[in-house]
Structure formats: C-alpha cells, structure tokens
Amino acid sequence: MSNKIFITQPFLPPLEEYTELLKMIWTSKQLTNNGPFHQQFEKELANYLGVKYVSLFNNATTGLLVAIKALELKGEIITTPYSFVATAHSIMWSGLTPVFVDTDSYAGNLNPEKVEEAINDKTGGILAVHNYGIPGDVDGLQKVADKYNLPLLYDAAPAIGVKYKGNSIFDYGDLAVASFHGTKVITTFEGGAIVSRSKEMKIKIDQLKNFSILDEEKITGVGINGKMNEVEAAMGLLQFKYFGQLIKKRKAIYQKYDSHIKNIKGLKLFLIPKTIEYNYAFAPVFFAAGKNYRDEMYLKMRENNILCRKYWYPLITEHNVYKNSVTSDLTNAKKNSESVLCLPIYPELGKLDFKRIIKILKS
Numbered sequence: 001m002s003n004k005i006f007i008t009q010p011f012l013p014p015l016e017e018y019t020e021l022l023k024m025i026w027t028s029k030q031l032t033n034n035g036p037f038h039q040q041f042e043k044e045l046a047n048y049l050g051v052k053y054v055s056l057f058n059n060a061t062t063g064l065l066v067a068i069k070a071l072e073l074k075g076e077i078i079t080t081p082y083s084f085v086a087t088a089h090s091i092m093w094s095g096l097t098p099v100f101v102d103t104d105s106y107a108g109n110l111n112p113e114k115v116e117e118a119i120n121d122k123t124g125g126i127l128a129v130h131n132y133g134i135p136g137d138v139d140g141l142q143k144v145a146d147k148y149n150l151p152l153l154y155d156a157a158p159a160i161g162v163k164y165k166g167n168s169i170f171d172y173g174d175l176a177v178a179s180f181h182g183t184k185v186i187t188t189f190e191g192g193a194i195v196s197r198s199k200e201m202k203i204k205i206d207q208l209k210n211f212s213i214l215d216e217e218k219i220t221g222v223g224i225n226g227k228m229n230e231v232e233a234a235m236g237l238l239q240f241k242y243f244g245q246l247i248k249k250r251k252a253i254y255q256k257y258d259s260h261i262k263n264i265k266g267l268k269l270f271l272i273p274k275t276i277e278y279n280y281a282f283a284p285v286f287f288a289a290g291k292n293y294r295d296e297m298y299l300k301m302r303e304n305n306i307l308c309r310k311y312w313y314p315l316i317t318e319h320n321v322y323k324n325s326v327t328s329d330l331t332n333a334k335k336n337s338e339s340v341l342c343l344p345i346y347p348e349l350g351k352l353d354f355k356r357i358i359k360i361l362k363s
C-alpha cells in the first residue's frame, strides 16, 4: 500500500539547530515564565507582523479565553458556525452565549449584514474568524462593530503571515489571536499569541495569562496559566528563520493545484483575491455537485491513503452541544460545509504524492 498523505505535515528545522538552542536552555535552566527565548520570539513576531504588542500563549484556545476576559465581553457574542469548534467553545467556556449567523459564500467568513441583523440589546461583542486564514469583509465588520460600539475579536488561528491590502491581518479588530499548533504554517508544537492595540491591554493580557499575579504578594483578578515555555519559544524563533521559504513552497503547490483544478468540471479551488497575500495554510476545493459527490471523493481519497479533511463539516451548530443555540438562516455556511474538501498542502509535499492526489481528483 502506498504511503499515507496527511492533510498537513509540520515543518521541522534541522535538529542540530534546535539542539543548539536547547543547550542554552539546559545552561540557563530557565524553562518558562518570560524567559529569554520567549522575550525574543515575542519581539521578532511583533516586528514581523508590524504590530507593537504581542503576548505569547501556550495555545490559541487559552488565548481566546484570555482575549474574551481582557475585553470584558458580556451577554451574547455573535460568531460563525463555519469554523473549528474552539471558536464557539471559547465563548461557552467564558459563560457567554454564542449567536451564530451566516457567512459569505466565498471563503466562509462572517457576513457583516447578517451580523448587523443579529445585534440586539444583549449583544456584547463579535467573535469573527479569518477562515482558512483568508480575510473576509474586515472593513464591513469593523463598520458594524463601530456603529454599535461592540468589541471585535478575531480568531486568526491559521492566519500568521497573511496580509490584507498590504497590512498584516493582525492589524484588524480589537484583538487577534494566532495559533502555532503543529498543524499551522509555523509551529511551536502547541502555542499561540494575542496581538493587542495598546500597552495597557498588553499588560492586562500578560497578567491574565500568568494567574493575574502582580507581584509576590498581590494578584489583580482571576487569571489562568496561558504561558508559552522556553522550548516552544525557541522552536518558534527557529521556524521564523524559514518562514519565507515555507510560504513560497506552499504557494507553488497551491498554484499547481489551481492549474489542474481549473480544468476539472464542477471543482473550484478558492481563488485568492489580489488584495490578499495568503499564507497558503489550506487548499479548499468546492464541489458544485454538492455533498454526495464531495463525500464520494473524500472516501476515494481515503481508500488511496490520502487523508483530506472536510473543514468545516459538520457546522458547529450541528454538534449536539450547540444544537439548541440561537442561529439565523445559515444557507451559505451550510452550502460551503457540504461542498468543501481541503486537500493536502505542506512545503514537503512531493511531486509523486501530488500526482497521486490529482489523479484521484480527475477520476
């Protein structure tokens, strides 16, 4: 049987380079709590993103929980059903109520008009996602948020390196949360970060992620442990060195997919608009013929050891725990959910493996 092709594969830098950094940790014996690698990665990340304030986290989910707490969100939070469950879980874990509204029919991002329709006097904020790392109508969403004076939080988990109209996508919203999980374009094994807009907010977030400790004898509230450790931060620094090359390789694969898929009737790879510099985190393909055909292709791929994923099927609102949530009409999200298949994409996806994928897609 041929080798398994996963939806993604992490990039791991040369082990010798990582060992050098690990030796430094063994010498310093500082394993966590804002150590030197943590400080350096935070600084380099801020520089790279062109933002002033970054706070590293142990994962994006804790980042989302802390972001919700830092923004002091209350009541109902308008969000998307077309995402990884962590988006909605972070609202529920905060004791708030998710209200699900429809997305656009392109990359599956929140539709600002639908958001506006759902706003009432219980609405406390908006939690939007840059789905697949592809920005939606971020200007439209900001307008709605401003009009009703609502905080706008972005789950930007897969969006590291993405630009919109020349600016980092992390420039949008009151706070934006990234993930460095093993499935992401750059990884720290597990990890995350919050980008904030002011020094005061960064200080607040940094306290919240460290049990709300102010000093040895004082706490300022009910914080949590959201800290990234030194082993993870060192990995982040090292990955960063290769970031440009990684995106280039991903882009080449995406373009190769496009050149084949545009000739396959009924299939469409998401076309990246000129306003977006994408990180090619995902390669989502939409099947015009709908769910049965998509599912058939998913199974055919599996039979051939190619593990594509139906991101995001089912919708979050179709899981039992969310079945009784407040939703509006979710036509676009449902259509996307039933027609999408994400193809394998990672820098080291070889030519032969790529051919295997295309052969089945064309069958």
Ligand SMILES: Cc1ncc(COP(=O)(O)O)c(C=O)c1O
Residues within 6 Å of the ligand: 059, 060, 061, 062, 083, 084, 086, 087, 129, 155, 157, 158, 178, 179, 180, 181, 183, 190, 191, 192
């Ligand atoms: C949209 C989205 N939000 C949140 C998360 C959670 O990230 P983490 O695994 O770093 O907690 C993910 C992870 O894959 C994600 O895709």
